[in-house]
Amino acid sequence: MIVTVTIDGKYLEVPSSYTILQAARENGIHIPTLCDDPRLEPYGGCRLCLVQIKGMPKAVTACTTPVSEGMEVVTTSPEIEGIRRTIVELLLSDHPNDCMVCEKAGDCTLQELAYFYNLRDNRFWGARRQYTSRDGNPFIERDMEKCVLCGKCVRVCNEVQGVGAIEIGYRGFDAKVCPPFEKDLDCEFCGQCVSVCPTGALIGKQSLGKGRQKNIRQVNTVCPYCGCGCNITLHVSRNEIIRVTSPEDSLNEGWLCVKGRFGFRFVNSSERLTKPLIKRNGTFEETTWEAALDYAAGRLREIKRAHGPDAIGGLSSARCTNEENYLFQKFLRAAVGTNNVDHCARY
Ligand code: SF4
Ligand code: SF4
Ligand code: SF4
Incomplete structure (x- = not known):
């Protein structure tokens, strides 16, 4: 209606x-x-x-x-804006206000509101929450002094991820977002909570100290890990990926799993293979692409001649594109002559 x-x-x-x-x-x-x-x-x-x-x-x-x-x-209206201004002032009265070193500066809703209401001084200075402990989880920096208790992290963890790893513990002035018994966060590390946090309270550890918003280049692409094909945005600083986010208006609505959100360090890893390897006498040796392809083609030909095409099978990967997977099965069926083709995602 x-x-x-x-x-x-x-x-x-x-x-x-x-x-x-x-x-x-x-x-x-x-x-x-x-x-x-x-x-x-x-x-x-x-x-x-x-x-x-x-x-x-x-x-x-x-x-x-x-x-x-x-x-x-x-x-x-003047009355409404007065209420909103007071709400922001109250939030800022118990906030570190360290925008100069905060990772979220330039992308923080609280900072935007303080700017909009031109809040320099604060009428409400008083007791401050002080949480010195940081937990040892590998992915998420939790700075609860910057938390405005909006509850978004708790709700996304329950409503979207269905995990319930965090809750608002304690009450009144002591209220804070925490895992059970205030232990280290131990969850799926999907990072949905980081993605919805409007302040610098939750930040991905891999981006700490790696670049300010204005120096970060954003590149839209597709997650390389599985066939869901989640849309991702790479945040690149000094030619290094420091963070992955996802647009809300994408097929995955901005939600990612731990691999898509935090599994990007391999891109800049110095341990990445940059040349093909051929194993000879039990040891991998670097070679050229021409030599590697000639070797693989030669061995396939030999095996097919000696044992028939069904002695050969091919395993493809969800990390390849549809086009690559299509070509792979086509190669096995049409060039090698076998239907022995399968895919890692079947397990
Ligand atoms: S990372 Fe995911 S599972 Fe862990 S607390 Fe955040 S939303 Fe919940
Ligand atoms: S989303 Fe951020 S600001 Fe909101 S309750 Fe969670 S930690 Fe606090
Ligand atoms: S974010 Fe996770 S679910 Fe989405 S494509 Fe990547 S690996 Fe698959």
Whole structure:
């Protein structure tokens, strides 16, 4: 069912299943948020998306309030902006504010909000949370002093990954995101939590100290690891891949597994093979591509002559493209003459 609503004086026709935030976003009306992600269930935690509805005594959260016929919404007013400004001030009153050395600088929602509201001083300086412990997991740097408790990491881990490796532990001022019993994070390391974190609280360890946003080149490509073909964006600094993200509007909706997200160090590894090898007398020896191909072709011919084409079989890989796999089976069937062809993904 379609309903007609008015947002900031603009008449809009939207599905009745929409929230105010969805209706506004789809029609180019900006409402700030910290805890919202369109791919997650509405949460209403950060309160930044408060809007006024005609006839309602108090402001409501746009992310959790559904639209209804004839609704009249105001998304910005001195009163609303005052509330939002105070919320950001309160968050910053208990934040390290070390943007100069923070990995997230230039890509941080909190920093953007502080800039927008021109927050230099803070009325609310007081007690600060201090978490000195870092855990020893190999992939994710967790700096809970920078956490704004938006809950996105917890929700993505539950709702998308179905793992539930983290929760908001303790309550009140002591509330913090932690694994069970505050042990080291020990999970699937898919990094969805890192990808949704709006601040520098969760960062991939491999990118620490490797480059500022403005010096990073982004290259869109496809994950090389398996046939799902997740879309990825390589973040390249000084000719080195330092981070992998994924666009939200891709077939995989921005979600990746541990391999796609963190398994990229092989690209710049000094241990990579750069020349083909031929094993002679039990030892690999470097050779040229011409010599390696001649050798492989010669051996296939010899085996086929001596034992027939079905003495040969080919195992292909999910890490190759469809085209490469097609060519591989074609080569075995048409050139070698056998149907002995299989694929690593079958296990
Ligand atoms: S890396 Fe994945 S599994 Fe681990 S806490 Fe984050 S979302 Fe959960
Ligand atoms: S760690 Fe990041 S995503 Fe998780 S609650 Fe804190 S700010 Fe939000
Ligand atoms: S990110 Fe994981 S699931 Fe996606 S293509 Fe790469 S290996 Fe496959």
